[in-house]
Amino acid sequence: MTKVTRRGLLSMAGVGGVGAAAGLAAGFLGHDAVAGAEPPPQPDSDTVPFHGERQAGITTPAQDRLHMAAFDVVTEDRDELIALLKDWTAAAAAMTAGKEAGATGAVNGPYDAPPEDTGEALGLSAGRLTLTFGFGPTLFEKDGTARFGLEGRRPAALIDLPHFPGDDLQEQRTGGDLVVQACSDDPQVAVHAIRNLARIAFGKAHVRWSQLGFGRTSSTSRAQQTPRNLFGFKDGTNNVKAEDGGLLDEHVWVPAGAPAPEAWMEGGSYLVARRIRMHIEIWDRTSLREQEGLIGRTKAEGAPLSGGTEFTAPDFGAKGWADAPLIATDAHVRIAHPSQNSGVRMLRRGYNFTDGSDGLGHLDAGLFFIAFVTDPRTHYVPMQSAMARQDSLSVEYLVHTGSGLFAVPPGVRPGGYVGEGLFPA
Amino acid sequence: MTKVTRRGLLSMAGVGGVGAAAGLAAGFLGHDAVAGAEPPPQPDSDTVPFHGERQAGITTPAQDRLHMAAFDVVTEDRDELIALLKDWTAAAAAMTAGKEAGATGAVNGPYDAPPEDTGEALGLSAGRLTLTFGFGPTLFEKDGTARFGLEGRRPAALIDLPHFPGDDLQEQRTGGDLVVQACSDDPQVAVHAIRNLARIAFGKAHVRWSQLGFGRTSSTSRAQQTPRNLFGFKDGTNNVKAEDGGLLDEHVWVPAGAPAPEAWMEGGSYLVARRIRMHIEIWDRTSLREQEGLIGRTKAEGAPLSGGTEFTAPDFGAKGWADAPLIATDAHVRIAHPSQNSGVRMLRRGYNFTDGSDGLGHLDAGLFFIAFVTDPRTHYVPMQSAMARQDSLSVEYLVHTGSGLFAVPPGVRPGGYVGEGLFPA
Numbered sequence: 001m002t003k004v005t006r007r008g009l010l011s012m013a014g015v016g017g018v019g020a021a022a023g024l025a026a027g028f029l030g031h032d033a034v035a036g037a038e039p040p041p042q043p044d045s046d047t048v049p050f051h052g053e054r055q056a057g058i059t060t061p062a063q064d065r066l067h068m069a070a071f072d073v074v075t076e077d078r079d080e081l082i083a084l085l086k087d088w089t090a091a092a093a094a095m096t097a098g099k100e101a102g103a104t105g106a107v108n109g110p111y112d113a114p115p116e117d118t119g120e121a122l123g124l125s126a127g128r129l130t131l132t133f134g135f136g137p138t139l140f141e142k143d144g145t146a147r148f149g150l151e152g153r154r155p156a157a158l159i160d161l162p163h164f165p166g167d168d169l170q171e172q173r174t175g176g177d178l179v180v181q182a183c184s185d186d187p188q189v190a191v192h193a194i195r196n197l198a199r200i201a202f203g204k205a206h207v208r209w210s211q212l213g214f215g216r217t218s219s220t221s222r223a224q225q226t227p228r229n230l231f232g233f234k235d236g237t238n239n240v241k242a243e244d245g246g247l248l249d250e251h252v253w254v255p256a257g258a259p260a261p262e263a264w265m266e267g268g269s270y271l272v273a274r275r276i277r278m279h280i281e282i283w284d285r286t287s288l289r290e291q292e293g294l295i296g297r298t299k300a301e302g303a304p305l306s307g308g309t310e311f312t313a314p315d316f317g318a319k320g321w322a323d324a325p326l327i328a329t330d331a332h333v334r335i336a337h338p339s340q341n342s343g344v345r346m347l348r349r350g351y352n353f354t355d356g357s358d359g360l361g362h363l364d365a366g367l368f369f370i371a372f373v374t375d376p377r378t379h380y381v382p383m384q385s386a387m388a389r390q391d392s393l394s395v396e397y398l399v400h401t402g403s404g405l406f407a408v409p410p411g412v413r414p415g416g417y418v419g420e421g422l423f424p425a
Numbered sequence: 426m427t428k429v430t431r432r433g434l435l436s437m438a439g440v441g442g443v444g445a446a447a448g449l450a451a452g453f454l455g456h457d458a459v460a461g462a463e464p465p466p467q468p469d470s471d472t473v474p475f476h477g478e479r480q481a482g483i484t485t486p487a488q489d490r491l492h493m494a495a496f497d498v499v500t501e502d503r504d505e506l507i508a509l510l511k512d513w514t515a516a517a518a519a520m521t522a523g524k525e526a527g528a529t530g531a532v533n534g535p536y537d538a539p540p541e542d543t544g545e546a547l548g549l550s551a552g553r554l555t556l557t558f559g560f561g562p563t564l565f566e567k568d569g570t571a572r573f574g575l576e577g578r579r580p581a582a583l584i585d586l587p588h589f590p591g592d593d594l595q596e597q598r599t600g601g602d603l604v605v606q607a608c609s610d611d612p613q614v615a616v617h618a619i620r621n622l623a624r625i626a627f628g629k630a631h632v633r634w635s636q637l638g639f640g641r642t643s644s645t646s647r648a649q650q651t652p653r654n655l656f657g658f659k660d661g662t663n664n665v666k667a668e669d670g671g672l673l674d675e676h677v678w679v680p681a682g683a684p685a686p687e688a689w690m691e692g693g694s695y696l697v698a699r700r701i702r703m704h705i706e707i708w709d710r711t712s713l714r715e716q717e718g719l720i721g722r723t724k725a726e727g728a729p730l731s732g733g734t735e736f737t738a739p740d741f742g743a744k745g746w747a748d749a750p751l752i753a754t755d756a757h758v759r760i761a762h763p764s765q766n767s768g769v770r771m772l773r774r775g776y777n778f779t780d781g782s783d784g785l786g787h788l789d790a791g792l793f794f795i796a797f798v799t800d801p802r803t804h805y806v807p808m809q810s811a812m813a814r815q816d817s818l819s820v821e822y823l824v825h826t827g828s829g830l831f832a833v834p835p836g837v838r839p840g841g842y843v844g845e846g847l848f849p850a
Contacts, residue, residue, distance in 0.1 A: 065612075065639070067779065072786070106657050107725040112712045118705070119657020119724055120640075120777070123650070172784050187490075187612075187639035188653075191779050195655075195788060199709045206786030212779055214490070214612035214637065215545075225548070228613075230620075232531050232544020280543070284624045287537045299544055300532040352545070354492065354616050354637055355780060359597050361497070361631030363620060 046125040050096040052411040053267060055418075057130030058252070058347065058372050059242040061221040063183040066213030066351040066368065067190040068273065069198065070176025070404055071205040073139065078148040082423050084204045088133065088180075088197055089417040098126035101196040118199065120192050127186035131193055133418045134271045134406030139177040153422060155262045157254075157270060157375045158407045165388040166399060173275055173402030176208045181271070181370070183349075187212070209402065211275065213351020213368050220349060226302060226310065229367050230278050230352050231397075233295050234302035237310055238337070240347040251345040251379060252372050264421030267410030269372040272346075272380050275353075275402030278366035283397050294393045296331030304333060335391040336383060344379045346371040366398075376405055471550040475521040477836040480843075482555030483677070483694060483772065483797050484667040486646040488608040491638030491776040491793065492615040493698065494623065495601025495829055496630040498564065503573040507848050509629045513558065513605075513622055514842040523551035526621040543624065545617050552611035556618055558843045559696045559831030564602040578847060580687045582679075582695060582800045583832045590813040591824060598700055598827030601633045606696070606795070608774075612637070634827065636700065638776020638793050645774060651727060651735065654792050655703050655777050656822075658720050659727035662735055663762070665772040676770040676804060677797050689846030692835030694797040697771075697805050700778075700827030703791035708822050719818045721756030729758060760816040761808060769804045771796040791823070801830055 048056050073081060091101040100106055102116020140154035141147060180197055182190040191212070198207050217229045218236030222243050229235040240247050249255070254265045283291070288299060296314065297304055304314035306326045314333055318326045327334050338345055349372065354365040373379035387394045409419040473481050498506060516526040525531055527541020565579035566572060605622055607615040616637070623632055642654045643661030647668050654660040665672050674680070679690045708716070713724060721739065722729055729739035731751045739758055743751045752759050763770055774797065779790040798804035812819045834844040 069782075069788075074786075107713065107723075109713065111714045114710050115657075115713050115716075115724075117657075118655075118709055120653045120655050122653060122657065122725070172782070188777065191639060191655075191777070191790070195705065195779075195790070198788065199706070202706070202710070207782045207788055208786075210779065210782045210788055212637070212639065212781075214616060214639070228545045228547060230543075230545050230616075232540075232542075232547065280620065281624070281627070284543055284620075285539050285627070288532065288534065288540050289536045291540075298532075299540075300547070352613065352616070354620075354635065356637075357494075357597070357632045357635045361499075361633075363494075363623065363632055363635055365616070365620070 046128060047097055048126075048128050048130050050093045050131070050412070051414050054253070054411045055132050055268075055408060056096070056411075057132035057181055057183055058269060058349070058408070059220060059248065060128070060130050060183070061224055061242065062216045062218055062349055063128050063130070064185045064216055065183065065187040065190050066216070066370075067182045067187070067194045067210065068213070068368070068370075069180055069182075069194045069210040070136070070208045071178040071180070071198075071201060072208045073147075073177040073205045075204045076147060078423070080204050081148050082417075084201055085133075085419055085423075086417040087200050089412055091196060091200055092131040092133075092193075092418070093412075095121075095193050095196065096126060096129045096131055098129075101193075101200070118192065118196055120195075121189050124186055124189055127184040127189040129182065129184040129189050129193060131197075132181040132183075132271075132408060134179040134181075134408040135419060135422070136176045136179065136404060136406050138175060150422070152261050153264075155258075155265050155407055157265075157377055158405065159377060159381075161376070161403060161405050162381065162385075164384055164400065166395065167388075167403070168399050168401055169403050170401050173209045173211075174404065176404055176406075178205060179271065179273070179404060179406045187214070211353060211368050211402075212355075213353050215352040217350045217352055217367055218348045220347060230280055230365055231283055231291070231295070233291075233297065233299055234310065235350070235367075236348050237297075237302055238345075240345045247345060248347070251374055252347045254374055264419070265407055265409060269374065269408045270376050270380075271404075271406045271408050272369070272371045272373065272376055273402070273404040273406070274369040274400050276367045276369050277364065277399045277401050279397045279399075280365055281362050293328055294330075294332060294397075296327045296333030305331070330390055330392040332387075332391050332393040335387050341383045341386065342378070344373075344383065346373050346379060346383075372408070471553060472522055473551075473553050473555050475518045475556070475837070476839050478692060479678070479836045480557050480693075480833060481521070481836075482557035482606055482608055483774070483833070484645060484673065485553070485555050485608070486649055486667065487641045487643055487774055488553050488555070489610045489641055490608065490612040490615050491641070491795075492607045492612070492619045492635065493638075493793070493795070494605055494607075494619045494635040495561070495633045496603040496605070496623075496626060497633045498572075498602040498630045500629045501572060503848070505629050506573050507842075509626055510558075510844055510848075511842040512625050514837055516621060516625055517556040517558075517618075517843070518837075520546075520618050520621065521551060521554045521556055523554075526618075526625070543617065543621055545620075546614050549611055549614055552609040552614040554607065554609040554614050554618060556622075557606040557608075557696070557833060559604040559606075559833040560844060560847070561601045561604065561829060561831050563600060575847070577686050578689075580683075580690050580832055582802055583830065584802060584806075586697075586801070586828060586830050587806065587810075589809055589825065591820065592813075592828070593824050593826055594828050595826050598634045598636075599829065601829055601831075603630060604696065604698070604829060604831045612639070636778060636793050636827075637780075638778050640777040642775045642777055642792055643773040645772060655705055655790055656708055656716070656720070658716075658722065658724055659735065660775070660792075661773050662722075662727055665770045672770060673772070676799055677772045679799055689844070690832055690834060694799065694833045695801050695805075696829075696831045696833050697794070697796045697798065697801055698827070698829040698831070699794040699825050701792045701794050702789065702824045702826050704822045704824070705790055706787050718753055719755075719757060719822075721752045721758030730756070755815055755817040757812075757816050757818040760812055766808045766811065767803070769798075769808065771798050771804060771808075797833065
């Protein structure tokens, strides 16, 4: 892991910043000492490009850690919202390149102003940081009234998600006008990014909810091994992956040809976020047989109970003893399978979480589900409706405690800003 | 990072476990497939020894991630408590060696019983996992009544911490009969360890509070660089380190020669845990000058404002313009310095945390302070009393929201169990 970029900025603070001209101030003795000791800046090999046709953080091979935050916009001024998106874009481009969030950074002055970076990522590499931005339904309208001059611009696919059986959504973990998904292999880098975007938003937007994920539960590239969720099972074996070009176009990206008010979403996607609490204590007292039966796969290998290895297609017709199906009719792998869901697929990018205890003697732990889909009306709602009713795993061991749906605009070209297609000049 | 140990166990499941004898059951097709594909077990180089004179996780070079949990013991039966400590010891020895928590593991049967490991660490190395156990005051007595036959065994140093100015302790984040500190470079491994200890404790103890830390804030070895806290400053520059043999004896370990009822603590230590919420949003709007003045060090290098580099001793007598001290009289580095605190030192081992949002538009973030000291009466309470009153940083930007003090017994010899000196046969 290279550590040069942000350290390189430190050295510049001493030689070109305020420090060199203000040696009398006590605080600058240290700056000068740093300047002499730092190596020259070198390119950072640990970065994911920010600009591009699509936003990064979707097909990017899933990083190890997540910090996601939703924001409520507290201004009603369209220009202030646009200014915020521009400021976020500039900060995101810098931070994903391993640089500090602002031009003057954490330590290179002016000495009598708040630093434009909070500093806790000084000395760390970018850790493959990606920042992915999305817009919630409430950005477009609230209580029946359009906001920010966005009358008629809300995409039809950006629905209000229905109530699903078993939902126990907490208001303070649900919704939001804006969302930012920060993924990095270093959690300090992901937290630093969200924290600095929140700092930049001061007076315009504030944090509605925030979620840390400590372990990814899906691979989004064939080069990655399938990780395990907190049920101890491999998760995301059948995930859509970066290499699946045609599947991505069909199931993940918003296609060209949308009606004019929605054309700004072409090349974008829809982000479904669901905070899924797992009843792990109850799960841990069930037998291995029951666990594998509920999932429909083996625990060790992740192979379907109809046989084979992890990537063998499940055979839902296969029968065993007493003519019972080898994969039960209520098994998770069956209910969630594309063949049972009109062929739809998702690109899942979720993370395991543990948020302290629940006050009842249990860990508050589970799966923070994240999926990117071309249209949640076809690619999320029907499947989640089926799972919430028929999938015994969902019914007995899961409860959804938070939820969000966000329109993720396409990527940003150099000089542009995130979501600018929504705000014609 | 080696991945062999737990994968090695998987292969044994296929050849020696229930799987080989039960090929008819659908679930075992997968197990058999695994068995053929797995490499033979190899030694894991990524482990910290569990047994020893001292518990690991104190002077062990600080790992990157933390999961700490406090437990309430819900049985009042001394034998059940001892049985729990024995079970925890066996599981801890296994997990810190990169093995599964129980003899039958997550996948190697019996097929009709709950697995003795929850499985989410399958395929992961130990990641230098350490598990460090401690006993809270309420293990010894509650509401004035002794528990578990421990009359007179509570060490005098295991005090009830006083209320400090500015404390805003939440009951559900404070206290606990037992504590377990899990540290690993892989958060999934640390969470897995706490989760499996909680599973083992079912019916005897349950989770009172649990805290994840995503980034270490102290180095405990001279081989480690000093990390940064969420104020963006290096933290723990002056920490006691593993290499400081004499200082450890003086400031961290409980010495020999204690009165008989406390002899079981010889070679142990006391763990102070404090959940310190930082008002980072307010901090982020202060100038670099004010930030450095409050800390008493430069932000870039961490050098004292009296000059030099990070490890230069601060000169509290140094004066600058208008005869003002270069390090302010209320600067954190001054108030916390051993020279201002009767020469006492601590071994700090804290972690940065972010626990979602506070419902008021801010991140709930800060420092989970952990320190190991020879006696909290001399080595924590006076310093914290001074800081809570005189340190402007503490007064203006910090609020303590959780607290715990635990007696950490010495290490476990092979065949013994943690804390056995407290329970003579």
